[in-house]
Amino acid sequence: MPAKEYISNSVIRRLPRYYRFLGDLQKEGLLKISSGELSARMKLTASQIRQDLNCFGGFGQQGYGYNVEELRSEIGVIIGVEQKVKTILIGAGNLGKALTAYFDFERYGCELMGVFDINLQLAGTKLGGFPVMHMSKLTEFCHERKPEVAVLCIPQESAGSVSETLITCGVKAFWNFSHYDINLHFDDIIVENVHLGDSLLTLSYNVNHKKCENKE
Amino acid sequence: MPAKEYISNSVIRRLPRYYRFLGDLQKEGLLKISSGELSARMKLTASQIRQDLNCFGGFGQQGYGYNVEELRSEIGVIIGVEQKVKTILIGAGNLGKALTAYFDFERYGCELMGVFDINLQLAGTKLGGFPVMHMSKLTEFCHERKPEVAVLCIPQESAGSVSETLITCGVKAFWNFSHYDINLHFDDIIVENVHLGDSLLTLSYNVNHKKCENKE
DNA sequence: TAGATTGTTAATCGATTAACAATC
DNA sequence: TAGATTGTTAATCGATTAACAATC
Numbered sequence: 348m349p350a351k352e353y354i355s356n357s358v359i360r361r362l363p364r365y366y367r368f369l370g371d372l373q374k375e376g377l378l379k380i381s382s383g384e385l386s387a388r389m390k391l392t393a394s395q396i397r398q399d400l401n402c403f404g405g406f407g408q409q410g411y412g413y414n415v416e417e418l419r420s421e422i423g424v425i426i427g428v429e430q431k432v433k434t435i436l437i438g439a440g441n442l443g444k445a446l447t448a449y450f451d452f453e454r455y456g457c458e459l460m461g462v463f464d465i466n467l468q469l470a471g472t473k474l475g476g477f478p479v480m481h482m483s484k485l486t487e488f489c490h491e492r493k494p495e496v497a498v499l500c501i502p503q504e505s506a507g508s509v510s511e512t513l514i515t516c517g518v519k520a521f522w523n524f525s526h527y528d529i530n531l532h533f534d535d536i537i538v539e540n541v542h543l544g545d546s547l548l549t550l551s552y553n554v555n556h557k558k559c560e561n562k563e
Numbered sequence: 564m565p566a567k568e569y570i571s572n573s574v575i576r577r578l579p580r581y582y583r584f585l586g587d588l589q590k591e592g593l594l595k596i597s598s599g600e601l602s603a604r605m606k607l608t609a610s611q612i613r614q615d616l617n618c619f620g621g622f623g624q625q626g627y628g629y630n631v632e633e634l635r636s637e638i639g640v641i642i643g644v645e646q647k648v649k650t651i652l653i654g655a656g657n658l659g660k661a662l663t664a665y666f667d668f669e670r671y672g673c674e675l676m677g678v679f680d681i682n683l684q685l686a687g688t689k690l691g692g693f694p695v696m697h698m699s700k701l702t703e704f705c706h707e708r709k710p711e712v713a714v715l716c717i718p719q720e721s722a723g724s725v726s727e728t729l730i731t732c733g734v735k736a737f738w739n740f741s742h743y744d745i746n747l748h749f750d751d752i753i754v755e756n757v758h759l760g761d762s763l764l765t766l767s768y769n770v771n772h773k774k775c776e777n778k779e
Numbered sequence: 780t781a782g783a784t785t786g787t788t789a790a791t792c793g794a795t796t797a798a799c800a801a802t803c
Numbered sequence: 804t805a806g807a808t809t810g811t812t813a814a815t816c817g818a819t820t821a822a823c824a825a826t827c
Contacts, residue, residue, distance in 0.1 A: 357818065363764035367742065381784060390747050393784095394820050401786060409785040410827045426764050427771030445661030455760050456767030495770060520770045522763060526583065531606050537773055539766040541759065544671050547738060548579035548642050550755040551672030554711060554736045555643030557753060573794065597808060609808095610796050617810060625809040626803040 351402045358399050362426055364389070365399070369419035381412035431458040432520075433493065437482075437509060438500035439464035439474055442524055446500065447475030460494055489516035498522045499529075507532070567618045574615050578642055580605070581615070585635035597628035647674040648736075649709065653698075653725060654716035655680035655690055658740055662716065663691030676710055705732035714738045715745075723748070 368389055372380060382393040389396075400406055400418075403425050407413045423429065434457040436443055443462060452459040462479045464470075470481040480488065488494075497518045499506060506527035513521075520537035521529050530538040584605055588596060598609040605612075616622055616634075619641050623629045639645065650673040652659055659678060668675040678695045680686075686697040696704065704710075713734045715722060722743035729737075736753035737745050746754040 355818075359768055360761075360765055362768060363758070363761035366764065367758075367761065383784080388747070389744075392820060394822090395818090397784095397786065398819080405786065407785050408827060409825070410783045412784065426768045428764070428767065430767065430771050432767060432770050441661040441665035445657040449657035450759065452763070455763040456771075457763060496766065519773065520766055522766055528605075531604070537766065537769045539762055539769070541757070541762055542579070542583075543666065543757065545576075545579035545583065546755055546757055547668070547671040547673060548582065548644070549576055550712065550736055550738055550753065551644065551646065551648060552575055552578060552642045553753045553755070554648050555646050555672075557735065571794075599808080608796060610798090611794090613808095613810065614795080621810060623809050624803060625801070626807045628808065 354402050358402055361391075361399055362422055365396075366419060366422045366426060366428075369415055369422065372415050373419055377415050379412045380415055380418075382407070384412075426456065428454075428456045430456055432456060432495050434459050434496040434498060435488070435494040435518075436462045436477075436498040436500060437464075437485075437513075439466065439469050439479055440500060443498075443500035444474060446498065447477055449475075457496060459498075460492060461488070463488075485512065486516055489513070489518065493517060496520045496522065499525045501525050503527045570618050574618055577607075577615055578638055581612075582635060582638045582642060582644075585631055585638065588631050589635055593631050595628045596631055598623070600628075642672065644670075644672045646672055648672060648711050650675050650712040650714060651704070651710045651734075652678045652693075652714040652716060653680075653701075653729075655682065655685055655695055656716060659714075659716035660690060662714065663693055665691075673712060676708060677704070679704075701728065702732055705729070705734065709733060712736045712738060715741045717741055719743045 368385070372388075382396045385391075386393040386396055397407075400413075403421070406418050406421055431453065434452060436447060436459060439447075439462050443464070447459070447462060459477055462474050462477050463482050463485050464479055465482045467481055469479045470484075472479050495518060497510075497513050497520075499510065499521055501509060503526040506523075506525040506529070510521060510527075510529050510532075514533060514536060521539070523529055523538055523540045524543070526542065526544060528538075528540065529536065530540070584601070588604075598612045601607075602609040602612055613623075616629075619637070622634050622637055647669065650668060652663060652675060655663075655678050659680070663675070663678060675693055678690050678693050679698050679701050680695055681698045683697055685695045686700075688695050711734065713726075713729050713736075715726065715737055717725060719742040722739075722741040722745070726737060726743075726745050726748075730749060730752060737755070739745055739754055739756045740759070742758065742760060744754075744756065745752065746756075
């Protein structure tokens with residue numbers, strides 16, 4: 348029973364973190380936790396935690412707190428981890444290889460169906476257990492199997508045309524590792540950008556400015 | 564000549580994106596751009612762009628706009644891309660391997676000095692051109708070469724103890740790929756988290772909730 | 780019941796946007 | 804000079820925090 352109509356982005360972005368922390372607490376064998384205790388662990392305010400959770404419903408019990416397992420499972424349902432959205436990965440380079448090998452897509456709500464690459468040599472091989480197909484098969488595959496999410500591990504130059512093709516084929520969402528801002532070019536398309544370069548530059552900024560601060 | 568004392572995190576996080584877009588514009592051969600044009604490209608408001616830039620100084624010229632090359636270079640200086648902060652990478656698994664192979668640390672302000680791993684077999688080999696050393700050499704290496712940034716590509720279980728060691732050895736900042744929130748345990752330590760799981764769960768949430776929206 | 784802690788409303792804080800005078 | 808666009812102040816909006824009544 349959702350309490351709110353509109354959920355802000357800030358709240359949505361915190362959900363996976365709650366989910367992760369509650370998983371850790373469950374592993375520790377904790378049965379219940381109060382917003383106060385959780386706030387101390389997560390370095391958030393108790394107020395914010397209660398506000399966030401109450402966007403989706405009242406999961407707690409006054410005078411007691413929250414049941415760890417129940418709350419985790421509820422958040423899992425809200426996120427939809429069990430939906431296992433059909434997903435394809437484009438680009439079998441170093442990053443694509445690493446993701447298929449070490450990243451557990453299932454655990455994060457996605458079912459990886461296969462990998463596509465322009466390299467003809469790779470077609471027919473396997474990568475992390477997933478079949479690699481040539482890019483020329485992409486359209487056909489999409490029309491038949493209807494993936495909803497595409498993981499983009501391709502260079503900036505190709506990202507524009509490839510994402511356009513994928514959108515035409517019905518792909519609704521991108522997990523984007525390319526240096527290209529897809530969201531800017533299409534509406535109604537869900538994009539989650541992982542701009543590693545931007546991330547490291549932010550770190551660089553902070554390192555370089557921390558130094559100055561200390562000199563004072 | 565910095566205009567402001569305190570720069571908010573929101574502004575800092577946008578700097579790398581400005582830097583990236585200005586680089587693209589420069590490649591296109593554009594000499595000047597107004598906040599209005601840039602806002603259209605980046606899907607921000609012109610007001611925000613001007614506000615952001617004026618945190619660091621007046622880089623524009625009334626009636627004209629901003630010089631693309633100059634502005635990009637100024638932002639580069641602000642971020643400190645040329646500082647090339649000394650960096651080590653911990654964990655030569657799939658992700659560590661991918662990062663050393665395909666990620667251009669230099670381009671984002673870091674000088675990668677070497678890679679550490681617990682696997683004795685790997686010690687003495689090279690990864691993406693960088694020497695791999697055994698974890699037992701870590702303390703010695705840090706005291707001698709004084710790296711400031713550590714890239715953590717290790718599992719959650721080891722992240723706690725490894726980060727503690729590194730902090731003792733003088734490491735000031737972490738680019739953290741492990742499922743562990745370092746920042747929670749230490750003060751004065753700079754942490755840039757790349758929680759890929761959280762990122763994909765956010766995407767899952769959006770995909771699963773977009774569907775409902777469409778059904779209405 | 781008394782104590783604890785939630786759910787929720789109200790107050791505060793910060794970030795974004797709008798407006799406009801300064802100026803190239 | 805007139806037109807364009809910045810730099811900057813003021814207004815608005817949204818997110819976070821505080822407070823407290825409800826209730827287990």
